[in-house]
Amino acid sequence: MMKNTSAKEVTLVGLSKTFITSSRGEVRAVQHVDLTINPGDFVTLLGPSGCGKTTLLRMIAGFEMPTAGKILIDGEDVISKTPDKRDLGMVFQNYALFPHLNVFQNIAYGLKIKKLSQKEISERVLDGLKVVKMDDFAERVPAQLSGGQQQRVALVRALVMKPGVLLFDEPLSNLDAKLRIHMREEIRKIQKEFGITAVYVTHDQSEAMAMSDKVVILKDGIIQQVGTPQDVYQHPKNEFVANFIGKANILDGTILAKGEASTVVEIEGASFEIPMAVSWNKGERVRVVVRPEAVTMGRADIKAKLIKTVYMGVSQDYWLSLQGKEFEVSDYNPSAKQIYSGGQTVGIGFDGKSLHIIEPDDK
Amino acid sequence: MKRSERWSNSLKQFIFTVRDPVLLVSILCVAVVVVMFIIIPMFTILKESVIGTGHFSLESYVKIFRSSFDLEIIWNTIKLGLTVSAIGTAVAFLFAYASVYLRIPNKKLFNILSILPMISPPFVISLAAILLFGRSGIISYGIFGVRNDIYGFWGLALTQVLSFFPIGYLMLTNLLQNIDPSIEEAAQALGSSQRKVFTSVTLPLMLPGIANAALLIFIQSLADFGNAIVIGGNFTTMAVQIYQQGIGSYDMVGATALAVILLLISILAFYLQNSVIGKRSYITVTGKAAKQRVLIADKKATIPVYIVCMMISLFVVGMYILVPYGSFVRLWGVDYSFTLRWIKYVLTIGRRYIMDSMTLSVIATPIASLLGIISAFLIVRKTFPGKRLLEASILMAIALPGTVLGLGYVYTYNTPPIILTGTAFILVAALVIRSMPVGTRSAIAALKQIDPSIEEAASICGASSKKVFSSVTVPLIRPVIFSSLVYAFIRGMTLVSTIIFLVSAKWQMLTVAIMNQVDQGLYGAANAYCLVLIALVGAVMAILSLLLKRLGININEGY
Numbered sequence: 001m002m003k004n005t006s007a008k009e010v011t012l013v014g015l016s017k018t019f020i021t022s023s024r025g026e027v028r029a030v031q032h033v034d035l036t037i038n039p040g041d042f043v044t045l046l047g048p049s050g051c052g053k054t055t056l057l058r059m060i061a062g063f064e065m066p067t068a069g070k071i072l073i074d075g076e077d078v079i080s081k082t083p084d085k086r087d088l089g090m091v092f093q094n095y096a097l098f099p100h101l102n103v104f105q106n107i108a109y110g111l112k113i114k115k116l117s118q119k120e121i122s123e124r125v126l127d128g129l130k131v132v133k134m135d136d137f138a139e140r141v142p143a144q145l146s147g148g149q150q151q152r153v154a155l156v157r158a159l160v161m162k163p164g165v166l167l168f169d170e171p172l173s174n175l176d177a178k179l180r181i182h183m184r185e186e187i188r189k190i191q192k193e194f195g196i197t198a199v200y201v202t203h204d205q206s207e208a209m210a211m212s213d214k215v216v217i218l219k220d221g222i223i224q225q226v227g228t229p230q231d232v233y234q235h236p237k238n239e240f241v242a243n244f245i246g247k248a249n250i251l252d253g254t255i256l257a258k259g260e261a262s263t264v265v266e267i268e269g270a271s272f273e274i275p276m277a278v279s280w281n282k283g284e285r286v287r288v289v290v291r292p293e294a295v296t297m298g299r300a301d302i303k304a305k306l307i308k309t310v311y312m313g314v315s316q317d318y319w320l321s322l323q324g325k326e327f328e329v330s331d332y333n334p335s336a337k338q339i340y341s342g343g344q345t346v347g348i349g350f351d352g353k354s355l356h357i358i359e360p361d362d363k
Numbered sequence: 364m365k366r367s368e369r370w371s372n373s374l375k376q377f378i379f380t381v382r383d384p385v386l387l388v389s390i391l392c393v394a395v396v397v398v399m400f401i402i403i404p405m406f407t408i409l410k411e412s413v414i415g416t417g418h419f420s421l422e423s424y425v426k427i428f429r430s431s432f433d434l435e436i437i438w439n440t441i442k443l444g445l446t447v448s449a450i451g452t453a454v455a456f457l458f459a460y461a462s463v464y465l466r467i468p469n470k471k472l473f474n475i476l477s478i479l480p481m482i483s484p485p486f487v488i489s490l491a492a493i494l495l496f497g498r499s500g501i502i503s504y505g506i507f508g509v510r511n512d513i514y515g516f517w518g519l520a521l522t523q524v525l526s527f528f529p530i531g532y533l534m535l536t537n538l539l540q541n542i543d544p545s546i547e548e549a550a551q552a553l554g555s556s557q558r559k560v561f562t563s564v565t566l567p568l569m570l571p572g573i574a575n576a577a578l579l580i581f582i583q584s585l586a587d588f589g590n591a592i593v594i595g596g597n598f599t600t601m602a603v604q605i606y607q608q609g610i611g612s613y614d615m616v617g618a619t620a621l622a623v624i625l626l627l628i629s630i631l632a633f634y635l636q637n638s639v640i641g642k643r644s645y646i647t648v649t650g651k652a653a654k655q656r657v658l659i660a661d662k663k664a665t666i667p668v669y670i671v672c673m674m675i676s677l678f679v680v681g682m683y684i685l686v687p688y689g690s691f692v693r694l695w696g697v698d699y700s701f702t703l704r705w706i707k708y709v710l711t712i713g714r715r716y717i718m719d720s721m722t723l724s725v726i727a728t729p730i731a732s733l734l735g736i737i738s739a740f741l742i743v744r745k746t747f748p749g750k751r752l753l754e755a756s757i758l759m760a761i762a763l764p765g766t767v768l769g770l771g772y773v774y775t776y777n778t779p780p781i782i783l784t785g786t787a788f789i790l791v792a793a794l795v796i797r798s799m800p801v802g803t804r805s806a807i808a809a810l811k812q813i814d815p816s817i818e819e820a821a822s823i824c825g826a827s828s829k830k831v832f833s834s835v836t837v838p839l840i841r842p843v844i845f846s847s848l849v850y851a852f853i854r855g856m857t858l859v860s861t862i863i864f865l866v867s868a869k870w871q872m873l874t875v876a877i878m879n880q881v882d883q884g885l886y887g888a889a890n891a892y893c894l895v896l897i898a899l900v901g902a903v904m905a906i907l908s909l910l911l912k913r914l915g916i917n918i919n920e921g922y
Binding site: 020061080083084088096097098099110154157158161 | 369372375376379382383814816817819820821822823824825826827828830834835838839
């Protein structure tokens with residue numbers, strides 16, 4: 001298959017959607033979303049269920065009407081266009097294969113509507129099936145395929161249309177864990193090969209981290225942060241993002257000194273130089289994100305009471321009590337290290353480079 | 364959100380929905396049909412009943428409630444409905460329980476039994492009852508030598524029970540099959556005897572379903588015109604009285620008021636059936652229970668039930684055989700010698716009735732089926748203002764007594780601006796409205812089973828909404844489409860109540876011809892007409908099912 005040179009850009013401007021439901025009244029599913037998705041990028045919409053990510057995707061697809069705002073595809077406003085006229089492809093959570101058509105006919109469905117020649121249709125379909133190594137399955141009907149196979153067919157059905165933008169609505173959530181990891185690598189590989197623009201909805205943060213060029217984190221219909229996977233993990237904007245992407249301990253601290261590119265923060269009597277500039281002033285209270293794996297046990301920076309510990313194989317996990325909250329530590333490669341047992345007071349420490357300051361609660 | 368904002372939002376939503384002009388056209392089509400042939404006729408009846416005398420008054424209603432004659436008719440109808448509903452539900456439950464729970468032979472016969480009333484004109488049972496127990500009946504006069512008077516309450520109750528219990532049977536069987544056997548096994552494991560399981564688990568679980576079936580039969584009995592007019596005699600029901608007042612004695616205002624009352628009772632029962640009881644069901648109707656039920660083989664239970672069910676079954680089947688038999692008999696009750704005279708009669712003089720009935724039904728069938736499916740599609744899949752009203756009107760039309768609808772048509776389309784009475788058009792409209800709502804309902808159920816993302820996938824692949832409908836939706840609900848076609852055709856051929864108001868010198872219907880023959884006591888001709896009608900319906904069904912087999916479609920198949 002040829003590389004897709006027609007990857008398109010998607011721009012959302014002030015996009016909002018309010019549902020009126022009988023049980024819950026008005027639901028603001030999506031609120032003033034501004035977002036630009038560059039051609040050829042893999043962008044994930046990530047958030048817990050009910051955060052509006054699927055609604056956002058369905059508005060781009062043309063199934064839902066925005067209450068306000070614009071959707072531009074390559075600069076053209078598509079709101080008044082029906083889904084079939086938007087040059088999109090979509091892969092659904094439940095595969096959505098046509099149960100009355102076989103694999104070949106499923107993939108050929110859109111090509112036939114495009115009125116391509118028989119020869120080209122069959123070439124494209126068979127090429128597409130080769131991409132997902134399913135060339136022997138053309139005659140099967142969807143009911144005879146496993147979930148993973150069905151989703152591959154659905155992916156090919158979307159790909160053969162060479163759409164400007166490919167939409168994914170939690171395509172892997174019905175598959176088992178192992179297959180999910182395999183499929184996400186496959187999808188990412190194919191997307192890169194084809195150079196296609198992809199918008200991918202998921203609630204699984206590891207999926208988002210593993211696949212995306214850019215992650216968009218949503219909560220209550222509002223964008224919390226947009227960034228590369230490294231960005232959102234290392235520099236979460238707020239507590240929600242910090243907690244949603246990986247695990248996070250949030251500690252209170254006070255700014256001791258401010259520099260051009262670093263800030264010194266005092267936490268529980270110990271001071272840490274964190275390599276980031278902040279807008280807050282010296283003496284102000286801030287909150288600091290400490291990832292469980294960034295903590296070193298047995299250092300004397302901060303003392304805390306150890307509540308319990310669990311051996312996880314890859315790590316020894318500890319739960320400490322610090323600042324009146326639970327503080328989690330993951331100590332990797334435990335077989336080479338000292339194991340502490342519950343009840344005692346232990347010393348912990350961390351490197352300022354692995355810390356990150358977020359806005360205080362009241363902002 | 365402010366009111367004006369809400370309005371602008373729903374306007375926006377409407378414009379969004381009808382970005383596709385095909386959708387706009389189909390919404391308008393369905394809306395026009397529903398408004399013209401359901402809403403306006405009902406409204407006209409209501410209007411006529413209060414201002415028929417020239418100014419607004421409730422006089423016609425007061426008259427009804429003052430007249431002991433009218434009150435008796437109302438009471439008759441309700442009394443009959445309750446009796447038929449009680450006995451009919453009991454028989455239906457017995458059959459359903461036997462079919463699902465007991466290890467007894469000849470269960471196939473039950474299913475034949477449940478199909479028979481659906482493919483025959485509504486008064487075949489009455490006709491057969493007259494042939495058996497009437498003044499010249501083979502049992503009453505032939506065996507016992509009495510000139511029995513079957514006409515009246517008990518005759519009508521008998522025929523209605525036999526006509527309507529199969530509907531209840533189908534419904535209850537479906538529900539019983541959906542009870543998970545492990546629930547009853549759990550009761551047994553806790554120490555219940557078989558009898559105790561029945562009274563403490565099965566029966567309470569079924570109560571909402573039984574109430575539902577009872578209401579369904581009650582509604583059928585209320586609306587029944589065919590049996591009531593043939594065998595009711597001096598026992599008049601509301602459906603018959605509306606017809607006689609509206610057509611015969613031309614007390615139109617009285618007829619409309621009575622129609623409104625009948626309509627209200629029917630809608631109330633329908634509402635109870637669908638909202639109150641329907642929602643209290645403990646049994647989910649989606650999918651069959653996964654486990655096979657261990658059938659009860661206890662002879663003390665199976666033998667008596669089997670005997671009772673067989674007796675009723677054979678009796679009903681006998682009645683259906685009697686009618687064709689009667690068409691070859693010279694003069695019932697007097698001369699039982701073989702003759703082809705009646706068959707010849709209906710094929711010559713009666714030919715135009717047969718042709719008219721066939722023509723109109725054949726025209727109405729695809730229209731009803733298509734409208735049913737399109738309306739279901741719009742209701743399930745699309746958002747547009749007035750959708751709820753549209754859905755409510757169509758579903759309510761299921762409960763509309765045929766005579767009420769017929770009277771509505773006479774009233775609405777007898778006078779300018781639109782005069783349609785006597786035309787084929789209004790007859791086709793009546794046939795369509797009498798069968799479309801059931802099609803809509805089953806298509807709604809079928810569409811709800813289909814994941815909407817399959818249609819969305821088609822649309823994303825570049826299919827217009829017309830293409831999505833024809834290449835995905837229609838193939839996926841094929842079984843429903845074919846069954847709605849069959850239903851619409853049968854309904855068209857067997858309908859009496861509504862069309863009896865609408866036939867004219869130009870357009871006649873077979874069922875009305877049969878009724879006229881019965882009215883004049885010409886049972887031979889009536890039997891022969893019935894035979895022709897059943898044969899035609901049977902032939903069309905056979906051709907359709909052959910066609911389905913050829914096309915490789917299993918009518919029970921579901922995705």
